[in-house]
Each structure stands twice: as structure tokens, then as C-alpha cells.
Amino acid sequence: MNQYDSERMAEALAAQGYALTADAAEADLVILNTCHIREKAAEKVYSELGRVRLNKERRRREGRDTLIAVAGCVAQAEGAEIMARAPAVDIVVGPQSYHRLAALVAKASTTGKGQVATEFPAEDKFAHLPARPQRKGQVSAFVTVQEGCDKFCTFCVVPYTRGAEFSRDAAEIVGEVERLAARGAREITLLGQNVNAYHGGGPDGRPWTLARLLRRLAQIPSIDRLRYTTSHPLDMDDELIALFGDEPKLMPYLHLPFQAGSDRILKAMNRKHSIADYEKVIAKVRAARPDIALSTDIIVGFPGETDRDFEATMALAARANFAQAFTFKYSARPGTPAAGLERQVPEQVKRERLYAVQSLIDEQRRAFDRATVGQCLDVLLEGSGRKPGQLYGRSPYLQAVHVEGPEGLIGRIAAVDILASSPNSLTGVIKSGFEWHEPVQAAV
Ligand code: 5AD
Ligand code: SF4
Numbered sequence: 169m170n171q172y173d174s175e176r177m178a179e180a181l182a183a184q185g186y187a188l189t190a191d192a193a194e195a196d197l198v199i200l201n202t203c204h205i206r207e208k209a210a211e212k213v214y215s216e217l218g219r220v221r222l223n224k225e226r227r228r229r230e231g232r233d234t235l236i237a238v239a240g241c242v243a244q245a246e247g248a249e250i251m252a253r254a255p256a257v258d259i260v261v262g263p264q265s266y267h268r269l270a271a272l273v274a275k276a277s278t279t280g281k282g283q284v285a286t287e288f289p290a291e292d293k294f295a296h297l298p299a300r301p302q303r304k305g306q307v308s309a310f311v312t313v314q315e316g317c318d319k320f321c322t323f324c325v326v327p328y329t330r331g332a333e334f335s336r337d338a339a340e341i342v343g344e345v346e347r348l349a350a351r352g353a354r355e356i357t358l359l360g361q362n363v364n365a366y367h368g369g370g371p372d373g374r375p376w377t378l379a380r381l382l383r384r385l386a387q388i389p390s391i392d393r394l395r396y397t398t399s400h401p402l403d404m405d406d407e408l409i410a411l412f413g414d415e416p417k418l419m420p421y422l423h424l425p426f427q428a429g430s431d432r433i434l435k436a437m438n439r440k441h442s443i444a445d446y447e448k449v450i451a452k453v454r455a456a457r458p459d460i461a462l463s464t465d466i467i468v469g470f471p472g473e474t475d476r477d478f479e480a481t482m483a484l485a486a487r488a489n490f491a492q493a494f495t496f497k498y499s500a501r502p503g504t505p506a507a508g509l510e511r512q513v514p515e516q517v518k519r520e521r522l523y524a525v526q527s528l529i530d531e532q533r534r535a536f537d538r539a540t541v542g543q544c545l546d547v548l549l550e551g552s553g554r555k556p557g558q559l560y561g562r563s564p565y566l567q568a569v570h571v572e573g574p575e576g577l578i579g580r581i582a583a584v585d586i587l588a589s590s591p592n593s594l595t596g597v598i599k600s601g602f603e604w605h606e607p608v609q610a611a612v
Contacts, residue, residue: 169312183270200236246260247262292334313359323498362400394419401425422462430476
């Protein structure tokens, strides 16, 4: 989501004459788009700010000004305190105020005074951001459709930093996807902290579900692939699950966090679902789409987690058999209910549990990758690989795939015979004699 937000911020500043630079050291304006989800991510901001400040000082000695902005959830959570700790910062802007960024930049540069925007404005920022420009862009693009969260898991800062759940209007999303399609996008990933709780207003005046929105987006001819992330198990309704079987453009990949494998810990996390609920959902998803690649998020070392609780997490991961997963040590976040709980788990125990669960997931991921060797997969070619003459793309299961081929094929979907799997990617050859899936230009 931060990647998407960064793109929108850059586009919003284009009207003021700003353009992206490949050389951060020479930037007139540096924006750090930050994450507050775990302590490590939040602390990185200050070490990075140290580097940016030195650069600002060097440029000042050379007679040039540099504006420094901190955006994202650290900005939201810490507000003006950031300027107290890092006085070189000129602008602090929370995720709900990006449509005001251009004005904040103008004000900071004319007045020389620090600007802070961290309130949750009543207006919809998406309606106030400039429409996405018609320049040639990526093959695979993100579109935020939903933001914020009302679930209040006890470990999580999202409900406080991103605010209450909000869904964009369906027509606005369709327009954005059509514009992305017109500039070359073939794959769209719909984003939201709780994307499957999407309930944006439809053109018919009634709220649309995520399934309804996906079906509408699938009608755009040159969009060939749809994905969405991140989902909550409780909001995985039957209509959405059935789509995995019914809609060929919906890719066979689902990221569905379960966080912890014991009902006791899930309750303390306020996840509002049980282990049985989770397993029921994934069984239904697999019935709809047997080859689905499942992914998840797992937290180890939540306060009060015993060895037995952790074994239950390992057992659930073993049963579910993931194609990949993101695993985290619990990180106490200021202002969240779990941060104040007794029985915090010692760092050493967290480290050992993380290592154990990562080893299991790694094995599962490799087994999933090995099982695709020998298959012919559709690969969306997204760009050049590291080696000359090599292209890089993604399989339907989101695996990275390397093939030999000319750059002219970027943006096409090729049938690829998968020859081998290495720890982080697959290699294959483009099937000989295969006909390209020609992109169809959308009428917009
Ligand atoms: N500590 C560790 N991991 C966390 N996550 C969210 N909050 C915390 C925290 N306090 C993880 C969850 C979530 C993912 C985006 O980050 O697994 O799904
Ligand atoms: Fe955070 Fe996700 Fe829980 Fe919402 S559902 S509070 S975003 S972990």
C-alpha cells in the first residue's frame, strides 16, 4: 500500500513541477514513506533521516535547499514529535492527507515553517487527488480500494494510524483501472488492509462487494489478471470464494493471515475467528480452486504464548501447507492493548520460534515451487531480468520466473515450460510455437 501511496504522491506533485529523480542525494524534496506496523520498521525512519539530514546540510553549503517530508503511518502516529526528534524535517503528513501534500510543500518552501497534517479529514482524499496521468506505466499495478480497519486486533496499530474502514466508490476504481489498462497494465492487485470487507458504493447506489467489483473489473478486455490483498478470514464470504472457481482472470493465489494457531491466543488477539473457522475457509477455497497457492501472516511470541500454543501454530501451518508466508516476532506497539499485557515473551524465545516457523514455511514454499517444475505456466513478463537477454515475470501463483527472451515481449503473457526451481525463483523456457496472448486495448 505504501508503494501505491508513493506513486500517488509523486503524481500529485507533478503539477508543481516535481519529477522523480534516480539520485536521492540530489533531490530538492525527499519524502520518506514510512511504516509503523512493527518497531523495527518505525525505527528505520530515524536512521534514514540521519542520512538525509547530512545530505541536506551538504546541499545547503552548496547554496541549495532541500525539503524533507515524512509520510505514512509513523507520521500519523508520532506527528509533530518527529520534528522535535529530527528538526531537519519540514513536513509531516499522515496517510489520510496526501491530497494536501502539494499545498504543504508550497507552504513549507515559502514560509520555511514546519507543516504537520495528521488529522483524519472528513473529505475523501481519493476524490481530491489528481486523476492518474496517462503515461506509460507498469505491467502490473496496485490500486487501493479500501483503507483502514475496524477489527482492532490487540497487537495492531492499523486502526489507529489508517483510521476507520473506508471503501472507495466502485465507479472511481473502475475508472482508475481503465486508465491503468490504457497505459499498459495487464495485472491489477486490489489493495486494502481489509480488502475483502470492501463495500464501496456502486453506480446503482447500492454497496458493492469485493466479488462484484472483481467481476466488473474482469470485463475490462486488456486486464488479464486480478489479485487482491490482504483479507480477513471472517470476511471470506461464499460469493468471493466461488469466484476462484468461476472467474478465470482471478489468479489462484490468496493471502489469508491466521496470525496464531491456538484459539486461546486468537481470543487474546481479538481476531474474532477460531482455528476451525480458518480451516473451514481454506477448505472451501481449495474446493473452489484445488491448485490455489495459499499465503499467510504468522506472529510468534504474542504475550502469554506458551510452547503448547506455539506448537499449535506449527501444527496449523503444517496442515494448511502454504505456498509462502510472512512470519513476524510480536512487536509491542505503543497504544495497542497487547503492549500492556503481562507475560511478554522473552526475545530469545521469540527468536527460536521465528526460526522454527520460518524453516517450516521455507520447506513448504520449496515443495510448492518444485511441484510446478515440468508444468507449463502462463507468465506475465514484467521486465528485464538481471542477466542480459533475460526477462522476469510472475506465474499465476505469484512465483518469480526467469526466461530468455527479447525485451519486446515485456507486457505479454507467455506460456512457459518450467524447467527448474531455485530458492527464490523458477526458470523456464518460452514454449516454442506458442501464440502470444495479444493485449486488447481497452476503449476508454
Ligand atoms: N507485531 C508483529 N507483527 C505484527 N503484524 C501486525 N502488527 C504486528 C505486531 N505488533 C503483522 C500481522 C499482520 C502483518 C501485516 O503484520 O501478521 O498481518
Ligand atoms: Fe490489523 Fe489486520 Fe487486525 Fe485490522 S484485521 S487490526 S489491519 S491485523
